[in-house]
Structure formats: structure tokens, C-alpha cells
Amino acid sequence: MVTKKPFKYRSRKLSGNIDLAFEQDDLNEIDRTFERFQKEKLSKMVPDAAQRISKIVLKDLKARWSKEEALQQADLSSFREHLEERWGHPLGQLRMLLTMCREWCQWIHQRNVSQRGRP
Numbered sequence: 001m002v003t004k005k006p007f008k009y010r011s012r013k014l015s016g017n018i019d020l021a022f023e024q025d026d027l028n029e030i031d032r033t034f035e036r037f038q039k040e041k042l043s044k045m046v047p048d049a050a051q052r053i054s055k056i057v058l059k060d061l062k063a064r065w066s067k068e069e070a071l072q073q074a075d076l077s078s079f080r081e082h083l084e085e086r087w088g089h090p091l092g093q094l095r096m097l098l099t100m101c102r103e104w105c106q107w108i109h110q111r112n113v114s115q116r117g118r119p
Contacts, residue, residue, distance in 0.1 A: 022030075061068065084091070
């Protein structure tokens with residue numbers, strides 16, 4: 001059965017399965033319609049939707065930011081504590097190595113400046 005009218009199911013009393021049959025021409029038309037939608041409509045819909053959604057998200061976040069910021073700070077603090085508990089000693093040694101490198105580079109720079117007589 002081929003029909004050009006849109007399918008509408010209006011009955012709330014009926015239940016059960018509905019079988020729909022599509023012929024190749026129907027599938028081709030669906031494919032063309034989808035491609036047209038994708039090229040002409042979707043490329044405009046996504047940026048519009050993203051803009052509307054971003055405004056909603058921003059408004060929501062602003063309303064609850066003080067609580068969210070506190071939660072993020074607590075998470076960061078907890079992360080730092082656990083990081084320090086587990087890796088504190090090796091990280092301390094790495095910091096010491098970095099300090100040694102900075103001081104050595106500063107010493108070399110100062111030596112070169114004093115030998116040349118200018119910065």
C-alpha cells in the first residue's frame with residue numbers, strides 16, 4: 001500500500017502492533033528528504049540550539065556558582081592532599097631538582113653578565 005498522506009495514529013483505545021511497509025521509492029524519498037534536511041536545516045539548527053542552550057547553562061551556573069565553586073575548591077583541595085600523601089616525597093625531590101636547575105642557570109647567567117660587563 002502506497003500513500004502520500006502523513007501517517008497519524010490518533011486512537012488511544014487501540015493497542016498492538018502496527019505494520020508499515022516501505023517500497024524502494026519510499027526509501028529513496030526518505031533518503032532525499034533526510035539529505036536535504038541535513039544540508040539545509042541542520043547546519044542552521046545546531047548553532048542556534050547551541051547558542052540557546054549555552055545561555056540557559058550560563059544562567060543556571062551563575063545562579064548556583066557560589067556552591068559549585070566551593071565544591072570545586074573542595075575537590076581540588078582533596079586532590080592535592082591525596083597527591084601529596086602519595087607522591088609528596090618524590091615531588092619534593094623534583095621541586096628540589098628544579099630549584100637547583102634554576103639556581104644553576106641564574107649563576108651561569110650572572111657569571112656571563114659579569115664577564116661581559118653588561119646584562
